[in-house]
Amino acid sequence: MSRKPYHREVPKAGWVFDHPRYMRYMAREFTCLFIGGYTLLLVVGIGRLAAGRADYEAFLEALGSPLGIAFHVLALGFAIYHSVTWFNLTPKALPVQIGEDFMPDKVIAGAHYAVWAVLSLGILFLSGAF
Amino acid sequence: MAKSNKPLVWGPFAAGGTITAFVTPVLILLTLLAALGHAPDLLAFDRLHAFASNWFAKLAIVGVVFLSLWSAAHRLRITCYDLGVRADTLVATVLYIVAIVATIATAIYLWGI
Amino acid sequence: MNEREIELEVLRYDPEVDEKPRFQRYKVPCKSDWVVLDALNHVKAEQDPTLSYRWSCHMAVCGSCGMMVNGEPKLACKAFLRNYTGVIRVEPLAHFPIERDLVTVIDDFMDKLKRVRPYLIPKEEKSLAAGEYRQTPAELKKYKQYTQCINCMLCYAACPEYGLIPKFIGPAAITLAHRYNQDSRDGGREQRQEEIATSEGVWECSFAGACSEVCPEHVDPASALQQVKIESTIDWYRDHLMPWLKK
Numbered sequence: 001m002s003r004k005p006y007h008r009e010v011p012k013a014g015w016v017f018d019h020p021r022y023m024r025y026m027a028r029e030f031t032c033l034f035i036g037g038y039t040l041l042l043v044v045g046i047g048r049l050a051a052g053r054a055d056y057e058a059f060l061e062a063l064g065s066p067l068g069i070a071f072h073v074l075a076l077g078f079a080i081y082h083s084v085t086w087f088n089l090t091p092k093a094l095p096v097q098i099g100e101d102f103m104p105d106k107v108i109a110g111a112h113y114a115v116w117a118v119l120s121l122g123i124l125f126l127s128g129a130f
Numbered sequence: 131m132a133k134s135n136k137p138l139v140w141g142p143f144a145a146g147g148t149i150t151a152f153v154t155p156v157l158i159l160l161t162l163l164a165a166l167g168h169a170p171d172l173l174a175f176d177r178l179h180a181f182a183s184n185w186f187a188k189l190a191i192v193g194v195v196f197l198s199l200w201s202a203a204h205r206l207r208i209t210c211y212d213l214g215v216r217a218d219t220l221v222a223t224v225l226y227i228v229a230i231v232a233t234i235a236t237a238i239y240l241w242g243i
Numbered sequence: 244m245n246e247r248e249i250e251l252e253v254l255r256y257d258p259e260v261d262e263k264p265r266f267q268r269y270k271v272p273c274k275s276d277w278v279v280l281d282a283l284n285h286v287k288a289e290q291d292p293t294l295s296y297r298w299s300c301h302m303a304v305c306g307s308c309g310m311m312v313n314g315e316p317k318l319a320c321k322a323f324l325r326n327y328t329g330v331i332r333v334e335p336l337a338h339f340p341i342e343r344d345l346v347t348v349i350d351d352f353m354d355k356l357k358r359v360r361p362y363l364i365p366k367e368e369k370s371l372a373a374g375e376y377r378q379t380p381a382e383l384k385k386y387k388q389y390t391q392c393i394n395c396m397l398c399y400a401a402c403p404e405y406g407l408i409p410k411f412i413g414p415a416a417i418t419l420a421h422r423y424n425q426d427s428r429d430g431g432r433e434q435r436q437e438e439i440a441t442s443e444g445v446w447e448c449s450f451a452g453a454c455s456e457v458c459p460e461h462v463d464p465a466s467a468l469q470q471v472k473i474e475s476t477i478d479w480y481r482d483h484l485m486p487w488l489k490k
Binding site: 012013016026029030031032033035036038039040041042043045046047049050053056057060063064068069072073075076079080082083086087112115116119120123124126127128129 | 147148150151152153154155156157158159160161162163164165166167168169170171172173175178179182191195198199201202203205206208209212213214232235236239240242243
Binding site: 004005007008010018019029089094097099101102 | 256263315338380381385403406451452466469472
């Protein structure tokens, strides 16, 4: 009997559309475009801050353009998706064994969410957002 | 098989992923408020300038910028590979250099404040 | 018990005759509590004895009957017909070469299993007279979850990285290495790190998490791989920044 194993091709990028779980994975990975893009925007802003009042205030005004607002809304959505997926996966990477049992995932993730909420509200308050 | 040097780039990626998870959404909210015409007090030129004059703040800003850009660069590198771009070394070099250059630019800007 | 006629669309491949695989349909009268494996067994017994596939225990402990059911990696003995409507497509486990029909070539996985040294390597030689290794319940619980792997390879079929990079050692093998690394009786971590802390080891993983989603035994290989990454990263920084520290 002769063997002739058949090798099935994996589509180079098309595999992402094979199953919802791969789409969710790619959505999570794509958050890096918005987080990276936004951080580069911050870098530009810092540059304008260093350049002086006029440049900085022009920068703030440009943020208010329809494109600027649209980018912010998209970036916010993707950034939150990154945070949620990151916090939910943290207990998997950093299990905590107390005595015999492991801390439930919900507790570890929950603690992260709590810190996230407190930190965010704190920063908003200290910046005078409300 | 030799052990990989991936940890060198993965460590900052993990740190940056954690920092961006905690901090990026609220930062976006701050500038979104500014974009909508309700800029928080801190984003007014005088207050932000004063804030950025502080050396501790400068260090924190450079640190957050570096780690945020590095983790985005690393993730984008992996994504390019996942989507069939096989020139991994080239992609990695370009992306990490962008992160480093932008960080240096930030440091230079802050030096002048 | 209710009867139900279902239609299977099964991938066929005869290496002595076919240039490439083709699909063949079978109509099968089934009981309502049957699984896909029962339907396949019926086909082989009553309709087409040439159909080839692996199976053994029929109770999700042997790991033999892994295959793609409607594009999802499943154990055929754990894929209940009542959860499917319409034609059910059955294919060999993804990311493995096809030997014949639903039988895959699993040599690659077998090699990788061996490479990770999936057995206890004692810290020091201990004679029988010295007595048994003692382990507290806490020490057992530390690795117990990762002992549940039945080597069914569903995780390899689900892993997008393994699909793209066949030299990736993969979820099950690395999880098994982690199982022994976490065992208090073991002293072989350094040896296993030489295999899994490599570019074709854990560093090929991008934490897609598909492996854990399809694992029928809830081993959660993705968690094991992330833990290996973190430990390997701490090792790396310690070795490179403080080389004078001896482990």
